[in-house]
Every structure is written in structure tokens, then in C-alpha cells.
Amino acid sequence: MRTETPQPVRLSDYRPPTHTIDEVALTVRLAPQKTLVSARLKVRPNPKSDAGPDAPLVLDGEAIELRGIMLDGVPLAQGDYAVTDESLTIARVPAGPFELEIETACNPEANTALSGLYRSNGTYCTQCEAQGFRRITYYPDRPDVLARFTTRIEARRSDAPVLLANGNLVDSGEIEGTEKHYAVWEDPFPKPAYLFALVAGNLAVFEDSFTTMSGREVALKIYVEPGKEDRCAWAMASLKSAMRWDEETFGREYDLDIFMIVAVPDFNMGAMENKGLNVFNDKYILARPDTATDQDYANIERIIAHEYFHNWTGNRITCRDWFQLCLKEGLTVFRDQEFSSDVRSRPVRRISDVRLLRSQQFSEDAGPLAHPVRPSSYIEINNFYTATVYEKGAEVVRMLHTLIGGQAFRAGMDLYFARHDGEAVTMEDFVACMAEASGRDLSQFFAWYEQAGTPRLIVTDSYDETAGTYSLTVAQETPPTPDQPDKKPLDIPFAVGLVGPDGQEMPLVLDGEGAMERPVLELTQREQTFRFRDVAARPVPSLNRGFSAPVRLETDLGDGDWLFLMSHDSDPFNRWEAAQIYAKRLLIRLAGDASSGAPLADAPDFAEALGRSLRDQSLEPAFKAELLGLPSETDLAGEIARNVDPQAIHDARRHLQASLGRALSGELQDIYERFATSGPYSPDADSAGRRGLRNAALGLIAMADGERGAAQAFEHFRTAENMTDTIAALSALTRTNRPERDRALDAFYAAHSGDHLLVDKWLMLNAAIPFPETLERVRTLMEHEAFSITRPNNVRALIGAFAGLNPATFNDPSGDGYRLLADVVLELDPLNPQVAARLSGSFKTWRMLEPGRRALAKAEIERIRACKTLSRDVYEIVTRILG
Ligand code: ARG
Ligand code: ZN
Secondary structure: OOOOOOOOEEHHHOOOOOEEEEEEEEEEEOOOOOEEEEEEEEEEEOOOOOOOOOOOEEEEOOOOEEEEEEEOOEEOOHHHEEEOOOEEEEOOOOOOOEEEEEEEEEOHHHOOOOOEEEEEOOEEEEEOOOOOHHHOOOEOOOOOOOEEEEEEEEEEOOOOOEEEEOOEEEEEEEOOOOOEEEEEEEEEEEEOHHHOOEEEEOOEEEEEEEEOOOOOEEEEEEEEOOOOHHHOHHHHHHHHHHHHHHHHHHOOOOOOOEEEEEEEOOOOOOEEOOOOEEEEEHHHOOOOOOOOOHHHHHHHHHHHHHHHHOOOEOOOEEEOOHHHHHHHHHHHHHHHHHHHHHHOOHHHHHHHHHHHHHHHHHHHHOOOOOOOOOOOEEOOHHHHOOHHHHHHHHHHHHHHHHHHOHHHHHHHHHHHHHHHOOOEEOHHHHHHHHHHHHOOOOOOOOHHHHOOOOOEEEEEEEEEOOOOEEEEEEEEEOOOEOOEOOOOOOOEEEEEEEEOOOOOEEOOEEOOOEEOOOOEEEEOOOEEEEEEOOOOOOOEEEEOHHHOOOOEEEEOOOHHHHHHHHHHOOOHHHHHHHHHHHHHHHHHHHHHHHHHOOOOOOOHHHHHHHHHHHHOOOOOHHHHHHHHOOOOHHHHHHHHOOOEOHHHHHHHHHHHHHHHHHHOHHHHHHHHHHOOOOOOOOOOHHHHHHHHHHHHHHHHHHHHOHHHHHHHHHHHHHHOOOHHHHHHHHHHHHOOOOHHHHHHHHHHHHHHOOOHHHHHHHHHHHHOOOOOOHHHHHHHHHOOOOOOOOOHHHHHHHHHHHHHHOHHHHOOOOOHHHHHHHHHHHHHOOOOHHHHHHHHHHHOOHHHEOHHHHHHHHHHHHHHHOOOOOOHHHHHHHHHHHO
16 A cells, blocks of 8 residues: 555666576465465676675565575574565675575465465466566566576465466475475576466366477466366467467477466456466456357457467567566567467458557557557556557557568567577667668667657648659658657658559559559658659559558548548458548547537448448458448547547447448348358357358347347347357347347346356446446446456456446446446555556546536546555556546
């Protein structure tokens, strides 16, 4: 709990550690309320430290009880060291290598923060990233201290029959004369403490094996709660395909003889890449056709791959300090994006990544929480596991790939692995490898890591018919963000194409330079003009193809141009993008009308263009499903940006969905019938795409015609043969205000109340009902037996979804939604500050709101800030949000 005003940590203050640790031998004697930890550390002064060999040894520690210290076998007396809430300092230590033995105790059962050693439904598990290891023992808890770990675990066999830690099992057995047993694990790879993990409990295992490219056999084990073994097959298949892909694509082979994954129900984030022992939120492991949706299957595949890929990008090469978080996260997200693009559909994955980027990152970048991909200061590092670090971080890596090309990128990665294996490095080190491999100067490019805010590209064009030339003028401008009023121009890869009046691709011949090798313009100045020659007729430009840069585009293209691109662009991403832009323009006009009470018009041209795409045999079903998905309410609010009326945006979007549902009813019903499932469920991308398109059609049908639509959705629910169809039916029904909705929700809960993952889906569906009654519903559900505020998945499903997926109700003009969120943040903060801080981030767009809601939201954020005992986590978020 906070006693003084929390102080920021700054990148510019980085100093190498005064001491390094070569070896750590941990003995952990597990007991629910008093676990004893003994840590034997081989310490030596760091020759690279600027503090000299006489520097005191300062170890981090938090929420643990110190029971004894010995230095080189001699117990230290009280006066030899000093302990605070956050540290243990030994003022005088030897100038050469020495051994330190520290005895501490901690209480896993009382650990509701889920950082350090805690219990999840009876299983002991750890989460040490970013700074959880200091809640297990005193230690230099920073990523640039790399040590070899040996872990001995002791526990009563009845309490914890399975004992796991990083590396290889080297010993195990009974402890004579007790009911206890032990296991000793040895990890040969030096690692920072944040990659330490320990798991113990009553777990079942699902096993397989993998033969690596050099012919080594790796044992693969997925541990789950007993009875869940039949939900592991997809996770295992995903792991094996990720292992193969990393060998084939990046030449990276796994390096231990065993790879373990453990699924636990209570986890602050998605998953964690601990060396050889990944720990997962079980919603990203467990899947069976009757319990998981296609979306769940895709997420599992992606997250398993992400954590596995960290073994090289994160573990073998790690971050020098937490400011470099994007070194491992941006790069690893890029790698998981490439993986799914290769094993599934590239355009569809790109569309879903851009949707996520727009809804999460653009809104972050446009508000008070904006920060660079590599921040330069933080109060609480856990607040920086953000869409900017992850998603924009991945975009920056993608831009590097686009700028230097695939071959040079691969060479740069090879160089990075060769040069820095076993090290803790910085963004500069990574980019230097790319610069060397490509022979390019990337110094201007580096600003992408340091400059916050989403750049705007303002594009104008002109066509000279007699000369046959066509010019594109591109101006770039990055808006001011907190602490960064002035921005430099960025180095931007801008992929373009020219589409002729006949819908055919035109050649790109830059005046004075000849045909372009790759269709990518490089923007480096505030304004640049590119002139193409041999342009026989006025083209429609297809800009930022594949979303080659994470920017906002401003053009003077008109509705007709967007409809044209929607049907003719050869770049599938930009066909989707054209539909999004068209819909966005339409929805913003409709929201204006809704706000002023004007009647809302239909959109026959858009419906016709969509209808044409739906009938186009060359487009895959998953892509068509994406075309039917309108921009989110959050995106629209971000586009409007001022005096936002969330109810008007909601009404406009509903209206357009209903109107499209009516205009396209023939096509939609046809799809619904043609894509009816037959045969057993298969989670592959094509089958999922067909279900996705059929369910997207159902969604519009349900909006179009209240009575009949709801009846059809209810019938879909009743006859569903897999969880994908069940959830699709329910989410169509939640958007209606008809009795079938609650009938279906009640039936779902009655059938699945024993399955916590399905109960979370049910909570989320309830929270997303876009009507004012939902406020009361959410408050009631917080008292329901299915909900516990100490379970992060429950909180995210009910409260997170309410604040994030239901803007109309969260922003209820009464201010009740804001009050509810503030109440939950204040209740949760003392229990789990990380999750509380994340929830409080839902207030980040309050300044965009119309004055009435703005004042109500502000009052609730101020009520949170007024609390005297706020955690550093929530304190940092609310002070930044209030600005
Ligand atoms: N490194 C994990 C990942 O794969 C995220 C863990 C972050 N946990 C936290 N408490 N901040 O992305
Ligand atoms: Zn990660």
C-alpha cells in the first residue's frame, strides 16, 4: 500500500547492476499460508558497474518476511543489513565473489495480487514478470541480471503430487519420515528472475513429443486440472506447428529436452513465457468443440505460438531494462502474426490485427495514456503492457521488414541471434543488426520507438492527362502527446497501387527512376511529391496497402472512389479497408443525424457493393465475414474525437446494421442456408471461415427484423452443435431486446454453470447487452455465485466487457456506468492492483465526450484519485488520465 507519492523510474537513469549473480539455488518448502524459501546466491561485483567494487548490495523484496541471512557461511547480525518494505541492503560485502544465503517466508494463499507465488484453485503457481520474483525472495529483480537457477521444491504429496520448475528434472523422491516429497529442477540457461517459474499441485498431463530439425527428441507436456485432459489436443497441435514454423522460418530450434505448459484458471494476463515452463490463463489452452469457439481456437494457436517464440525472442535474448519491453513483445507479436498468416489466411489475420490496433492502440495514442513504443519513464511497469508496446511495437517491426525487405530482415534476425544470444540488450542493439544486414541508415526510422502519437498522412493527387503523369503529394504530421509537443518527421513505408478506370492494376513507373521494384514509397519528409509516368488514364490510388504503416489517412477520395476500390482493388486488405472507410463516413453522418434527432437514411449503394462482394466467388468466406463487420463504436468515437455522444454512435451503427440486413436479406438468408454445417466440427481456418460468414449473416438478419430475426437466432441457439454457433446465436440475441434473449441466456447458464470458462462467456454476453437495464444487471451479477472479484477472468468478462464493449451503456447519461466502474476499481485495488489499474484505463477517452458525460466521468476518476491508499498501479493511471 502506498505511503508517499510514487516516483517515476527513468530510462536516462539506467546504470548497470553493481553485482551480478552467477548461480541461484532455491529451496522452496511449500505450504498454503507459510511457504519457506531459502535462496543460495553466488554473487560477484560487476566489473561493468560504475559504482566500484565497494558498492553496497541492494536486493529487491516485497511482501516477504526475512528469517535469516548468511554471508559466506556466517550469519549476519541485525546491524549488518537494513530492510525496508521494498529492499534489503547489505552495506559491506566482499570485493570479490561471495555466497549469500537468504531465508524468507511468504503466504501464497493471501496473495490475491497474483504476482509472485500464489494459489489458483488449489494449484501453487508463480508469475514473476515484471517484478514478481521479489515477492518470493530478496534478489536483484531486474532483467539484466542473468543467473543459472536450480530449484528444489518440497511439498506434502497429498497437497501437491506434481512439482515443476524451469529446465530439466534432475532428482526427485520421498523425504524420509515425512509425508513430503521433493523434486529438483536445473535450468542450464542463464536467465533473469522474471523468467523463473514454479508450479505444484494436483495436475493431469497431456503428452506428446517433437523431433527438432537436428533430430533431438523433445518431450511436450501440457498440465491441466484433472478431468480437462480431453481439452488439450488443439493446444498441443498448435505448439507443434509453432515449433516447426520457427525452425523453417527463422532457423530457430528448441533448446531443452522438455517443454511444459501449465493451464491455471486465475492469471493476470494471457500467458507467460517462463523458460521451459510456460504458464497460461486456461482460457488460452482448453478447447473442445462443445466448449470453445472458433475465436478461442484461433487465440489458443496464436498465444501458444507467441509464448513459444519468446524462447528465442525474449529468453535467449532478453531486455536490458523494462523500457525495452518492446524488444521482446513487439518482435514476438510480429512473429506470431506471421505464423498465423502462414498457417491461416494472411489477409484475414491482417484485418483482425488492424482492427485490434485501431480499437486499442489508436485510442491509447490519442489520449492521456499515450506513450512511445519505448517509453522513457514509468511509475509502475505493469501499466506498460499496452497495445502500444505490443501492437504498435509489432507494426514497427513490420515496417522494418517492409523497408528493408524479407531477405535482409531474415539476415538481420540471424545476426541478432548470433551476436546477442545470452545477453540483455536494447532496441538500439536490435535495430543496429537490421541496419547492418541491410546496409541502410535506420537512424530516422528509430524515432518510431521514441515518438508517441498516430501520424496523419494527408494525401492529395493530380493527374496531367496530356503528359500522362499522375502525382501523389503526401504530407505527414504527428499530433502532440503528453510530454511531446513537437514531432519530427518519420521514416514511413507507404505501399501504394494505382487502379485504372477498368479496375485493372496500372504499372508504377516513378518519373526519372523507372519501374518500381517494390510498390513501396518511402516517406521521410514533412511533405513529398511522387510523380508517376505512363499513366494512361486517371487512376484511383490505393494507399497504404496492407496497412504498411500504422497511420491515419486523410484523402480527398469520395464515396464513389471507396465503392470502386471495395470492388476492384487487387490488395485484399484495401478492399476491406475501403468498405471500412465508406462505412465510417456513412456512420459519422448517421451519428450526427441521430444526435440531432433527424431521420436516419438507408444506404442502398453500400448495400449493393456489399452484395456484389458476397456473391464474388473469388473471395474466401472469412474475408466476406470481415466485410460485414462494421467499424466498432470505439473506432467511430475516435474518428469523431470531439463532443462524442456514444448513444448516437450506437444508434447509427444499429440502424445501418438493420438497414443492411433488410437490403441484403436475400443474400444473407442464402448464405445462412448454404453454409449450414454438416459433419463433425473441425477448427481449421476454412471451416471456421464458413461458420464465421454464416454467423455474421445471422447477426444482420437478427438486427433487421425484430420478431423473425430473434426467432431465427433462437432456433440457431437451440440447434447449435458447437460452441461457436451457440455463442454467435447468443451474441445476436443480446443485441435485441426480445424475450428470446433472456430465455437463451438462462438456458445457457443452467447448462454450463459448472464450467468456469463458459460462465465467463455468459458474464460477458450479459455485460454487452446495449440497453440501460444492463447497469442494474451488472450490479446484480457482481453478487451472483458465478462471480468473484478476486478472479481476473470474471472481472474482465463482466466489468471489462461492460466498460469496453458496451459504450452506450457504460456512458449512460446518468453517469451510473462511470460510478459502477469507479466502485469496482476502488474495491479491487487493494486486492489486485494490476487488474484494477487496467480497468481504470477504461476511462482514458473521457475528454472526447460531450460536456455532460465528460463532467460525470471526470468526477468519478477524481473520486478514485482521492483515495489515500491507492496502489502505485492505479495511482499512475488515474493521474495520467486526469493530466
Ligand atoms: N510476457 C507475457 C507475454 O507473453 C506477458 C506477461 C506480463 N505480465 C504482467 N503481469 N505484466 O506477453
Ligand atoms: Zn509476449
